Amino acid sequence: MGYKFSKDEMAKIFAKLAQDYDVFAPVVKKGDGTFSDVDVVRYDQVTSLDEIEFNKKSDYSFKEALLPINETLFYFTEDETTVPKGPEKKRLIFLRSCDIHAVKRLDQIYLDNKFEDFYYKRTREMVRFVLMGCPNTCENGFCASMGTNETNQYDLYIKVNGDNAFVDVKNDEFTETFKNGALEDVKPDFVKENKVKVTLPKNITKETMSSELFKEYGSRCINCGRCNFVCPTCTCFSMQDIFYKDNEKVGERRRVWASCQVDGYTEIAGGHGFRNDNSDRMRFKVMHKIHDFEQRFGYQMCVGCGRCDDVCPEYISYSTLINKLAKECE
Amino acid sequence: MKNEYIPQLSEIKEVIKHTDLEYTFRMAFDGEVKPGQFFEISIPKYGEAPISVSGIADGLVDFTIRRVGKVTNEVFENYVGDKLFIRGPYGNGFDIENYKGKEIVIIGGGTGVSPMRGVIQHFAANPQDAVSTTVIAGFKSPEDVLFKADFEEWSKTINVIKTVDNAPEGYEGPVGMVTKYIPDLKFKDIENAVFICVGPPIMIKFTIMEIQKLGIKDEQIWTSYERKMCCGLGKCGHCKMGDKYVCLDGPVFNYTEAKELFD
Numbered sequence: 001m002g003y004k005f006s007k008d009e010m011a012k013i014f015a016k017l018a019q020d021y022d023v024f025a026p027v028v029k030k031g032d033g034t035f036s037d038v039d040v041v042r043y044d045q046v047t048s049l050d051e052i053e054f055n056k057k058s059d060y061s062f063k064e065a066l067l068p069i070n071e072t073l074f075y076f077t078e079d080e081t082t083v084p085k086g087p088e089k090k091r092l093i094f095l096r097s098c099d100i101h102a103v104k105r106l107d108q109i110y111l112d113n114k115f116e117d118f119y120y121k122r123t124r125e126m127v128r129f130v131l132m133g134c135p136n137t138c139e140n141g142f143c144a145s146m147g148t149n150e151t152n153q154y155d156l157y158i159k160v161n162g163d164n165a166f167v168d169v170k171n172d173e174f175t176e177t178f179k180n181g182a183l184e185d186v187k188p189d190f191v192k193e194n195k196v197k198v199t200l201p202k203n204i205t206k207e208t209m210s211s212e213l214f215k216e217y218g219s220r221c222i223n224c225g226r227c228n229f230v231c232p233t234c235t236c237f238s239m240q241d242i243f244y245k246d247n248e249k250v251g252e253r254r255r256v257w258a259s260c261q262v263d264g265y266t267e268i269a270g271g272h273g274f275r276n277d278n279s280d281r282m283r284f285k286v287m288h289k290i291h292d293f294e295q296r297f298g299y300q301m302c303v304g305c306g307r308c309d310d311v312c313p314e315y316i317s318y319s320t321l322i323n324k325l326a327k328e329c330e
Numbered sequence: 331m332k333n334e335y336i337p338q339l340s341e342i343k344e345v346i347k348h349t350d351l352e353y354t355f356r357m358a359f360d361g362e363v364k365p366g367q368f369f370e371i372s373i374p375k376y377g378e379a380p381i382s383v384s385g386i387a388d389g390l391v392d393f394t395i396r397r398v399g400k401v402t403n404e405v406f407e408n409y410v411g412d413k414l415f416i417r418g419p420y421g422n423g424f425d426i427e428n429y430k431g432k433e434i435v436i437i438g439g440g441t442g443v444s445p446m447r448g449v450i451q452h453f454a455a456n457p458q459d460a461v462s463t464t465v466i467a468g469f470k471s472p473e474d475v476l477f478k479a480d481f482e483e484w485s486k487t488i489n490v491i492k493t494v495d496n497a498p499e500g501y502e503g504p505v506g507m508v509t510k511y512i513p514d515l516k517f518k519d520i521e522n523a524v525f526i527c528v529g530p531p532i533m534i535k536f537t538i539m540e541i542q543k544l545g546i547k548d549e550q551i552w553t554s555y556e557r558k559m560c561c562g563l564g565k566c567g568h569c570k571m572g573d574k575y576v577c578l579d580g581p582v583f584n585y586t587e588a589k590e591l592f593d
Contacts (some may be wrong), residue, residue: 237560
């Protein structure tokens, strides 16, 4: 059901929503970017509509609102373990179409790759998604090529346009909240075409794995792992035990985001690693995104958000690499 | 729902010292376990390590641990009358049924013998379950030999070749790599042969090359992969090879599958 509000009315409704829900949305962090005096757009908890950055693409994905960068699995006190409490409030996450498609990939790994993940599941059940429209394509995104430019898998759609705000309510949980708005036919803004177009390689074979392209791109990679950390579909983590300095009998086990591009990712006890060469790591990441995941689950992993291209300090373009690979595989 | 990340405290019932670097920890555990499966073993503060099951008995499970990393070092320091945190078992393990009625050759290198020990035990105790069973186990030197008492026991009912890569002069017993003994293997019906081969990556590679020279087909060969399995649950991603997760789909793979897996 679609509704129209004035922006002021919307701000009031939002303030009330923010009391019932923990709201996570992209916000501009002034001066927190990689370089001095550069801003970064990333997810944080907000309490007012004004804080939300609707126009710029977020540099980091929504992922950290669902899957924290580091998450305590349990506390140790000598022989006892205690699991921390899960979220007490329901959660609203503002995100775009490509990212809603990414949620399906996170769910696949955390809920439906044999085991269900206790921590992910208890947070995920509390989450409602608010779609933010894309009136224009972003810089490096190629959602249209990946078929992730449109979605109907949202609970709410909210658009602020000048003095007006538009809402599409899909989940009855929110009907009461928005029922006083003027009825209006609200259709989300979806990108139809991107500047960047990607053709996925067909007929991937064993020979594809040894393509010179992986050597070329791998030689430019500095293993910083940023492409993984901004990616909405990367799910890897490492385990970490922490003990408190003031009481060494007490500590916690955490999981922390991990990157397949960073040293140590494959290293087993005794020091043997399985992908010591950068070209192997590049191949591993790319093949996971466009081949391995699809082989296992039947659909592509990459959602074409283009954040990896935005963030790479070496200007490595994943989309260009894939297009070149597609040509090689023709 | 079950929180798979929470480990259980398990009492160390017995410690068997094989070498300075390798001990078997006999731990309390109630539940179903198959040879070739693994557990995540941990000590608070030092973290978790995936360790394969090297023996199974009623209410007990064995882990043969090599002192090579942060966690395993700590296990060696702190074991006396103590407890360890364990969670598992994870992975597919070896399915004994695949080998019954066959001419079985089991080839292991070093701690690679551990995950196969349960399989060897089964056929050593029930030799009639197979047409024949041969174990070729390789260790670096006589000081590095694991499961010494087992080998004596097993050699009563099945063929055992326990070899060492290098030995001081005067050493009595086979010397040389495991691959040296493969060409001499004799079979009644080579089509009915099955091979299980576990060890360091380099050893697996050359052993399989040697096995293939006998005319053995890929589907007659089984192996188990050692990778960095942080969670054991198909989540952390570290053990992924191609479209497989070693912790879920393995660590035991038929070679038809294993040969397609890329690191």
